[in-house]
Amino acid sequence: MKRRNFLSLSAGAAAATGLAACGSSGPADTSKDSAGGDAASYWFLSGPPGEPIRQGAVDRFNKANAANQIKVTTFQNDTYKDKLKTALGAGQAPSMIWGWGGGGLKSYVDAGQVDDLTAWFGQNAAVKDRLFKSSFGPATIDGKIYAMPCETVQPIIMLYNKEAFEKAGVQNPPQSWAELMSLVPKFNEKGIAPFSLAGQSRWTNMMWLEFLFDRIGGPEVFNAAYAGQKDAWSNPAAIDGLTKIQELINAKGFVKGFSSVTADSNADQALLYRGKAAMMLHGSWSYGIIKADGGNFIKDGKLGFFNFPAVDGGKGDPTNTVGNAGQYLSIYSKASEHQKETAKKFFASLLDDTEQQGWIESGGVPIIQGSNSKLAASPDKDFLNAIYDIASKAGNFAQSWDQALSPTAAEALLDNISKLFQLQISPKQFADNMNQVIGK
C-alpha cells in the first residue's frame, strides 16, 4: 500500500511542481537553424503599426547583405518582457535585444548580458550624430552606451474626441487641473465617460501619476525616488498627486469598469474613437492605433490632442513631458562574433529613408535630427508636428517610471498603483509601501 500511496500522492504534487517547472521552459531559440547557418536573431513586438515597418527594415537588410542574415520572431507587448527574461536566464536570448532602455537595460548590464557599445559609437560618429541627443539618455548606464536608440520618440499626450466635446457643450480642452475636474460632471451628465483608461495594464494608470507628480513638484520628485533618497515618496507633492488622482476616481472621472480594461486589446482606444469616452492620456503611438482601427475618425478631424494641463500652484514646467525617448536595441553578449557583426551592420542601416517614411505614415516621429522636414508632406502633419514640438521643446523629457526603475521596484510600483486606483490603499499607504522598495 505504501508505494501506491506515494505514487498517487506524487501525482498530486506533480500538478504543483509542473506549474513551478513551467516557468523555466523558455523559448528555445538557438538562432542557428536558418538557411544562413549563423543568422542573427531579432525579437520584436507584433501588431500594427510597428511590426510591418520593423519587418521591412529587416527584409531590406537581408536582401542587401547576403552574408549577414537576420531571423525575426515577434511577440505581444506584455508577454515579450517575460519571455526575454526567461531566455536571458537560460542563456538563449536573441542576438539583438529590443527594449525600452533604462532600468530594464541596467539589469541586463549588471548581469553582463549585453555588450558595451560606447567604443563602436566612437568609431561611427555618423550613426550617433544623426539621432536625437535625448534618445541616448535611457541607453546610457554609468556613462557607457549599451544600446542603439531606434524607431520613434513617443511622448505621452492627452487625446480627445472633438465630437464628444461638442455633445457635452465643451469648447476647449482643459488648461488646468481645476478646469479638468470641472469637466468631469459635464461629460458624465451626457453619459460619456470623461477619461478612457485601460486600468488592468497598470502602466496606463502610472502615466497619470507621472504627470501629476511632475506638474505639482517638478521632475525632482520622482528623481529623488529614483536616486534612492530615503522616504522620497512621502514628498508633499507626491502625496498631493496621489490624492488628486483618487479625487478624480471618486468623481467618476474614468470609464466604468476601467480596472478590467487592458491596453493590449486596444479597448481603451476604442472607447475614445467610439465616443464612449471624451479624453484619454496615452502614448503618442495611440495615433497609429486609432488610425488603423478607428475607421474615419482621424480623417473626419474628430481627434484632438494637447499636452497634460498645469496644476494650479504647481512648480513643474507645463512643457515637461514623459514617455519613451526612443526604443533600444542591444547586443547579446553571448551571441557569436558573426552575429554581433551582423547586428552592428544592421544598426547602421536603421532608420533609412524608407523606414523613416514608414514611421511617419504610422503617426510616429523618427528620432532623427530634422526629421520634421519630412513631416510636412504627411497627411498627419498636424499631429506629427505637435509631437515633434512637444518632444524637442520639452523642458524635461522624463522616462516612464516602470522603464526607469529596476524591475523589482517597478513591479512593486505597478502593484501599488493598481491598489491605489482600486481605492484599496490611501496615498499615505502608497507612499509607505513605495518607500520600502527605494534602492531595490
Add this chain to the structure above:
Amino acid sequence: MTIAPPVVRTAPPAASRGARSVSVSWMAWPALFAFTVFGIVPLFGVLVLSFSSWNGLSPNIPFTGLDSWRSVLNDPDLPHALWVTFLIMALSWLAQTPISILLGVFIASHQRYRNWLAVLYFVPLLLSQAAIAITYKALLDPNFGLGAGLGWGFLQQDWLGESKLAVGVVIFVVSWQWIPFHSLIYQGGIRQIPASMYEAAEIDGAGRVRKFFSITLPQLKYTIITSSTLMVVGSLTFFDLIYVLTAGGPGDATRALAVDMYQRGFKANLMGPASVIAVILVLVGLGLALLLRRLGGRDAAESQLEGA
C-alpha cells in the same frame, strides 16, 4: 448503508504475488522516469533556488541562506495570497461538487438523449484555459461585452473590476470548465454501483430521493474523495486562467499563490522569493492530498462494493 457482512480477505499466496509484482514493475519505469525528470528534479531545483537571491538573469546564483524565506514569510502579501487561494479552492469545490454529482447521476443512466447531452457537457473541457479566459474576458467587458451588446442591465456589471465579483467570476469560469470532467468521474462511479442494491431498496419501498441519499451518495464516498483531491490540489495551480482573466486584480483581489509566484519571479526578477512560494505551494498540495486520503480511511483504494 445496509449492514455489511464481515469481509473475509484472502491474501493470495506470497510467492505468486511477488512474481507478479516483479513482472509488471517495469511498466512504471517510463512514467517514473518522466516524473523524475520533469517533476522531482525541478522540484529540487526550486528548493535550492529558494535559498538564493537570484534575479533570473545573472549567470551566477548568489546563495543567501534564509533571506528569501524571511522576506516572504514577513511579507503581508503572503497571508492575503494564501487566503485568496483557499477561498477559490473552497468556493470552487462547493460550487462544483453538488452539480457534478447531480449531473453524473443524470448522465449515468443509459437513455440515448442523455448520452448526447453527456457529449455536449464535455465540450468546455476540450478548450484551453487561456482561450476560455480570453473569451470570458471579452463577454464580460463592461463597455463592449455581452451586457452592453444586449442592453441587459444586470449583465453590465463591472465583472472583473470589483473585488468580490472578480472572485465570483473566477470561480464560475473554473466550475464551467471542470464540472464536465468531474461529472464524468461521477458517472463512472455511479455505473459501478450494483443494480441489485437499488432493487433491494425498491423492494423496501425507498423512493428516488431516499435511494440517492442512502445508496448513491454513500457508495460514491471514494469517488467523491478522488474528485475532491483533483479539485483541491488542482485549484492550487490555477494560474493561466486567473492571469489572463484578471492578472491577479483588481488590486490584489484574485492574486492567488500561483499568480503571486509568477509576478515575483518573472515580473520583479525575484527568483528566490518566487521559489519559496513554489515550495510552499508544493507543501500545501502534499498536505492537502494527504489529508484527503486520511479522510477516506486508511485504505482508500480498497473495494467500495463491500456488502453488495
